Amino acid sequence: MQALNAYVRRVPTWMVYLGLALPAPWLLYLGLTGGLGVEPIKALEHELGKWALWLLIAGLAITPLRKHAGINLLKFRRAIGLMAFYYVALHLLVWLVLDVQQPSQIWADIVKRPYITVGMGAFVLMIPLAITSSNRAIRALGSRWRQLHKVTYAVALLGALHFVMLVKGFQIEPILYMALIASLLALRLPRRGLYQRLA
Amino acid sequence: ALGIAGGLAGAANAETLEPNAFEDITNYCNYYEFGTGKEDPAKYAGALTTDPWTVQIDGMVDKPGDYSFDDIMSQMDIEERIYRFRCVEAWSMVVPWNGFELADLLDMVGVKPEAKYVAFETALRPEEMxxxxxxxxxxxxxxxLRLDEARHPLTLMATGLYGKPLPNQNGAPLRLVVPWKYGFKSIKSVVRITLTDTQPATAWNKANAGEYGFYSNVNPExxxxxxxxxxxxxxxxxxxAxxxxTLMFNGYDEVAGLYEGMDLVKNF
Known part of the structure; x- marks a missing residue:
């Protein structure tokens, strides 16, 4: 664990930003060249959405990993959170520009289609988090910053719910994401409280 | 013998229908028995044994029994029909099917006068699916389907694609094609056809009755x-792209008479 943490300390954050940013242009390239199959619009939309969910899950895993496994990835948490926002924004952009196409349809979909309302809610909640991600904002907000950034919990739950609600039939994948997010949040419950709840 | 593209009805539209590539049609399928991913059927459906194949035809028919696929094929006229295919998920293709009219198969077994509906069942083979x-x-x-829908000349039992035997992922060796209904009505790899006087249960309606009705006609409204x-x-x-x-009845207006006087919002 010590060696791992020492290794992590040597990885510069910019490499994490770069590494996490690259899948998006790669997916776009695949979409343009037939690598995403017969229906590249939906494929691109879904892949970007899944990257956002993976990064939200990764972000939520950092605290439990430190607390329960002694692995310290805290220095990457901001990069992971911001890149999750980047994927949600791209996912939204693909939906708007390539998928729905008709501007009149967009607002109707947001209001009328619960899974879109939920997804849009998650995106809107991420905006203040992205804006307050600078060192200056962290200093300025003080202890309120920690409170504000707990909104991430709601964002992750809404993101997974959005996926659960859009599939046809009983499908495993979105339910796995939801279960994973719920477990990562459950690990945050106060220890004593958790045992009382389980007892 | 391969007939004229487009067949009878919708012939005027058939001229303008440009079929999707064989690769598109065979690599983007909903066949959940092989997985929910669109490419899962292309990956896994090869395991399905389609020869020999038997279709059990029973219920209100004069000649119930187990009919082998080869036996059915020997008695049917195979023609090409280029149809629009509209999925309930709001994507569409144009498919050049080969097959025979379901009405011909129904005539072969003789439908009893009391029959009102036709029920279909797909193979269930856990070891292959x-x-x-x-x-x-x-x-x-x-x-x-209602019997009049089943007997409509547009209703096809498809056995081929682009003049080749139907690929497994597209529902080999024989599947239903009802071009004015959402794709999920066009059941694949049929092993049983039952004539009945009560409206049969349908898979998606059982899964979510609020979202998938018995009729499931393509309807933009x-x-x-x-x-x-x-x-x-x-x-x-x-x-x-x-x-x-989306066109009412997927552009096949000639079926409108089947639903005269029916509230298509209620009977969705």
């Missing part, structure tokens, strides 16, 4: 509860 390990639907997949059905994305147009308006 990896997707049925998961309760995505209540297996086996079942579908149904009746939205799926979770998405609009007013437009569709034609597949094969790449990343910048434009949506196009």
């Amino acid at each position: 990896p997707g049925v390990r998961y309760p995505v639907l209540d297996w086996p997949y079942v579908e149904g 009746v939205d799926h509860p979770r998405w609009s059905q007013a437009s569709e994305r034609p597949l094969g147009g790449g990343l910048f 434009r949506r196009k308006p």
Whole structure:
């Protein structure tokens, strides 16, 4: 664990930003060249959405990993959170520009289609988090910053719910994401409280 | 013998229908018995044994029995029909099917006068179908049509694609094709056809009755509860494909008479 943490300390954050940013242009390239199959619009939309969910899950895993496994990835948490926002924004952009196409349809979909309302809610909640991600904002907000950034919990739950609600039939994948997010949040419950709840 | 493209009805439209590539049609399939991914059927359906194949035809028929696929084929006229295919998920293709009219098969077995509906069932083979390990639907997949829908000359039992035997992922060796209904009505790999006087249960209706009705006619004015059905994305147009308006009955207006006087919002 010590060696791992020492290794992590040597990885510069910019490499994490770069590494996490690259899948998006790669997916776009695949979409343009037939690598995403017969229906590249939906494929691109879904892949970007899944990257956002993976990064939200990764972000939520950092605290439990430190607390329960002694692995310290805290220095990457901001990069992971911001890149999750980047994927949600791209996912939204693909939906708007390539998928729905008709501007009149967009607002109707947001209001009328619960899974879109939920997804849009998650995106809107991420905006203040992205804006307050600078060192200056962290200093300025003080202890309120920690409170504000707990909104991430709601964002992750809404993101997974959005996926659960859009599939046809009983499908495993979105339910796995939801279960994973719920477990990562459950690990945050106060220890004593958790045992009382389980007892 | 291969007939004229487009067959009878919708012949005027058939001229303008440009079929999707064979690769598109065979690599983008909903066949949940092989997985819920669109490419899962292309990957896994090779395991399905389609020869020998037997269709059990029973219920209100004069000659019930187990009919082998070869036996059926020897008695049917195979023609080509280029049909629009509109999925309930709001994408569409144009498919050059080969097959015979379901009405001809029904005449072969003799339908008793009291029959009102036709029920269909897909093969259920856990050892060949990896997707049925998961309760995505209540297996086996079942579908149904009213007898007049089943007898409509547009209603096809497809046995081929582009003049080749039907690929497994597209529902080999024989499947239903009802071009004015959402794709899920066109049940694949049929092993049983039952004539009955009661409306048969259908797989998607059992899974979610609020979203999938018995009729499931393509109708741009009746939205799926979770998405609009007013437009569709034609597949094969790449990343910048434009949506196009969805047509009532998927453009097959000649079936409108089947639903005269019916409230198509209630009977969705």
